[in-house]
Amino acid sequence: MKNLKYLLLRRATQIGLMFLYFAANAYGWHILEGTFGSSKLFGLIPLADPYTTLQALSAGFLLGADVLVGALLIVLFYMIVGGRAFCSWVCPINMVTDLANWLRRKLKLDKEEVNYRFLKRRTRYWIMVLGLIVSAIVGIAAFEAISPITIMQRGIIFGFGAGISIVIAIFLFDLFGVKNGWCGHLCPLGAAYSIIGQKSIIRVKHNHEACTNCMECKIVCPENQVLHMINKESISVTDGECTNCGRCIDVCNDDALGFSIRNLNKDS
Amino acid sequence: MKSSNNNRRKFMATTLQSVGLTALGGLLWSGYCDEAKASPLVLRPPGALPEEQFLDVCIKCGLCAEACVNRESNKNKDGTQREGTLKMAKGGDHKLIGTPYFIPTEVPCYMCDDIPCAVVCPSEALDIKSLLNEKKELDINKAKMGLAVVHKESCVAYWGLQCDACYRACPLLDEAITLDYQKNERTGKHAFLLPVVHSDVCTGCGLCEKACITEKPAIFVLPREYAMGRAGDHYVKGWDKKDQQRAGNRKLDEIETHDERSQQAPSDYLNREIEY
Numbered sequence: 399m400k401n402l403k404y405l406l407l408r409r410a411t412q413i414g415l416m417f418l419y420f421a422a423n424a425y426g427w428h429i430l431e432g433t434f435g436s437s438k439l440f441g442l443i444p445l446a447d448p449y450t451t452l453q454a455l456s457a458g459f460l461l462g463a464d465v466l467v468g469a470l471l472i473v474l475f476y477m478i479v480g481g482r483a484f485c486s487w488v489c490p491i492n493m494v495t496d497l498a499n500w501l502r503r504k505l506k507l508d509k510e511e512v513n514y515r516f517l518k519r520r521t522r523y524w525i526m527v528l529g530l531i532v533s534a535i536v537g538i539a540a541f542e543a544i545s546p547i548t549i550m551q552r553g554i555i556f557g558f559g560a561g562i563s564i565v566i567a568i569f570l571f572d573l574f575g576v577k578n579g580w581c582g583h584l585c586p587l588g589a590a591y592s593i594i595g596q597k598s599i600i601r602v603k604h605n606h607e608a609c610t611n612c613m614e615c616k617i618v619c620p621e622n623q624v625l626h627m628i629n630k631e632s633i634s635v636t637d638g639e640c641t642n643c644g645r646c647i648d649v650c651n652d653d654a655l656g657f658s659i660r661n662l663n664k665d666s
Numbered sequence: 667m668k669s670s671n672n673n674r675r676k677f678m679a680t681t682l683q684s685v686g687l688t689a690l691g692g693l694l695w696s697g698y699c700d701e702a703k704a705s706p707l708v709l710r711p712p713g714a715l716p717e718e719q720f721l722d723v724c725i726k727c728g729l730c731a732e733a734c735v736n737r738e739s740n741k742n743k744d745g746t747q748r749e750g751t752l753k754m755a756k757g758g759d760h761k762l763i764g765t766p767y768f769i770p771t772e773v774p775c776y777m778c779d780d781i782p783c784a785v786v787c788p789s790e791a792l793d794i795k796s797l798l799n800e801k802k803e804l805d806i807n808k809a810k811m812g813l814a815v816v817h818k819e820s821c822v823a824y825w826g827l828q829c830d831a832c833y834r835a836c837p838l839l840d841e842a843i844t845l846d847y848q849k850n851e852r853t854g855k856h857a858f859l860l861p862v863v864h865s866d867v868c869t870g871c872g873l874c875e876k877a878c879i880t881e882k883p884a885i886f887v888l889p890r891e892y893a894m895g896r897a898g899d900h901y902v903k904g905w906d907k908k909d910q911q912r913a914g915n916r917k918l919d920e921i922e923t924h925d926e927r928s929q930q931a932p933s934d935y936l937n938r939e940i941e942y
Contacts, residue, residue, distance in 0.1 A: 422732050423728070423731070423732045423735065423736070425736075426732075426736035426747075431729055431732055432727035432728055432729045432732070432788075433726065433727045433728050433764075434727075435725040435726045435727040435764070436725045436727035436729065436788045436789065437727065438729065438786075438788070444788055446725065446788070447725075450725060450726075451725070454722055454723060454725060454789070457722040458722070459719055459722050459723045460723075461723055461725070461789045461790065462723075462787070462788055462789045462790030462791075464788035464789070465725055465788050465789045468788065524684065524688050524691075525691070528688055528691055528692050528695065529695075531692060532692055532695045532696050532699060533722075535692075535696050536696050536699040536700050536703070537703075537718065537721070537722055538699055538702075538703050538721045538722045538762065539722060539725075539726075540695060540696075540699050542725075542726055542763075542764060543698070543699050543702050543703075543762060543763060544695075544698065544699075544763075548726060548764060549756075549757065549763060549764075552726075552728060552754055552756065552764055553756065555728060555754075556728065556731065556753075556754045556756065557756065558756065558757070559756035559757050559758045559759060560756070560757035560758030561756045561757030561758070561763070562757075563757065564757065
C-alpha cells in the first residue's frame with residue numbers, strides 16, 4: 399500500500415482553500431475573500447500576490463496600501479515555508495498538471511521523452527522578467543491578463559465561461575506535450591516563488607544511509623533536478639524550485655526522506 | 667584553443683537564441699495584451715479610475731463583486747440572494763479578463779449609500795476619494811460610472827406618447843433626468859414630455875436603461891469618455907462670468923485657425939470644384 403499522506407493533505411488544503419474562496423462569493427463568508435491577486439483573511443488581514451503586484455507597479459501606477467502590505471505578508475510567509483509550497487499546496491492548476499503527469503506515467507508517455515531544445519526549466523525565469531517588461535510596455539499587468547491560475551480560480555468562484563479552455567490547454571500540453579511543461583518550465587509565478595523561497599526554513603531532508611537507490615522519488619518528483627543528492631549525500635533539498643509537495647516522502651519505502659528544519663549553517 | 671573557440675561560439679549562439687525567443691515571446695505577449703485591454707464600451711463600478719489607469723491598478727481580485735452580491739440589500743423577500751450588479755470579466759466576455767463591470771439591462775447599479783464595492787477595493791482602483799462629498803462623507807451621487815444618452819428617434823416620448831419610465835426610475839429624480847414640456851403641433855392639443863439627461867448630475871447607474879419600455883432601450887448608458895464631447899477653452903460663454911475664466915486656460919499657440927480652405931476667399935467657396 400502506497401503512502402498518500404502528503405498527497406491527501408495537499409489535496410485537502412487546495413480544495414479547502416478553493417472552497418473558502420468560493421463560499422466568500424456564494425454565501426458571503428468572511429474567512430478568505432477575493433482571489434490570489436488580492437485576498438482578505440478573516441475580513442481583516444490583506445494578502446496579495448507579489449508577482450502580480452510587481453507587474454502592476456512596473457506598469458507605472460501606484461497601488462493601494464492594502465495590496466502592498468498584503469504582498470509583503472505573502473512574501474514573508476513563503477520565505478519561511480518554502481516559496482513553491484504555494485504551487486503544490488494552494489494553486490488549483492497544480493491539480494490539473496498533477497493529473498496530466500499521473501496519466502503520463504500510466505500511459506507510459508514518458509518513455510518517449512523528447513529533448514525539447516528550446517524549452518528549458520530556466521525558461522520560466524525569462525518569462526517572469528519578460529512579464530514585467532511587457533507590463534511596462536503595455537501598461538497592464540501582463541501575466542494577469544493570461545494567467546491560467548487566476549482564470550481557473552475565478553472560474554471556480556464566479557463561473558468559467560470560455561476561460562475553461564486555457565485550463566484544458568494546459569492539461570493537454572502537460573499530457574501530450576512537455577512533461578511538467580507548465581509548472582516546471584513556463585509558469586512565471588512559480589519562478590517568482592522559487593526565488594522567494596530560496597532560503598526557506600522547511601525543507602525535505604535526505605538520509606543517504608537509508609536510501610536503497612530505488613529512484614521512486616525521482617520518478618514522481620515534478621522538479622527532479624532538485625533531488626541531485628539522492629543516494630549521494632545526506633543533505634537537505636535546498637533548491638528553491640522544490641515545491642515542498644512531499645510526494646518523494648510519500649513514495650519512499652526506505653524512510654530516506656522527510657520534512658525537517660533546514661540546518662542554516664550546513665546547508666546554505 | 668579550438669575548444670575554447672567552440673565554447674564561445676556555442677555560448678554566443680545560445681545567448682542569441684534566448685534573446686531572440688524572448689523578443690518573439692514579448693512581441694506576441696504585448697500584442698495580445700494591447701488587444702485585450704481594448705474594451706472601450708465597458709461600464710466600471712463607482713469610483714473607478716480613468717479606464718487606462720483602472721486596467722492596471724485593478725488587481726482583479728473580485729472583492730468588489732463579492733461585496734456587491736452579498737450586500738444586505740441584495741436579498742429577496744424570502745431571504746435568498748439576488749444576482750449582483752458586478753460581474754468579473756471571464757474568457758469570452760471580450761473585456762480584460764478578471765476586471766469588474768456591469769450591464770445595466772441585466773442588473774443596473776442600485777447605488778448603495780455605503781458603496782460596499784468601492785470601500786473594499788484593496789488596490790484603490792476604485793477610488794474612495796472621488797466619492798466623497800463636501801463634508802467628506804461617502805456619497806454615491808458623486809459616482810460617474812457613465813452617462814445616459816437618449817436616442818430620440820426610438821424614444822416614444824419623442825413620438826408624443828406619454829412615457830416617463832426613465833424619469834421615474836432615476837434615483838436622482840428630476841435632477842439627472844428632467845422632463846422638457848413642449849407643445850405637440852401635430853395634434854395641437856397635447857404636450858411632449860421629453861426626457862433630457864444632465865451630464866453633471868447623471869451617475870451612469872443604468873436604472874433608466876433597465877426601466878426603458880422600448881424593445882431595445884432608447885435611453886442607455888455609455889462610458890463618459892465616449893458619450894461626451896468637449897468644446898475646448900477657446901469657446902466660452904461670454905455672458906457667463908465664471909465660464910469666461912476658462913478663456914485663461916487656452917494655449918494660444920495651439921489654436922490653429924488656418925487650414926487649406928481658409929486661405930481662399932470666402933467667395934471662392936461657391937465656385938470651387940468639390941473635392942473629397
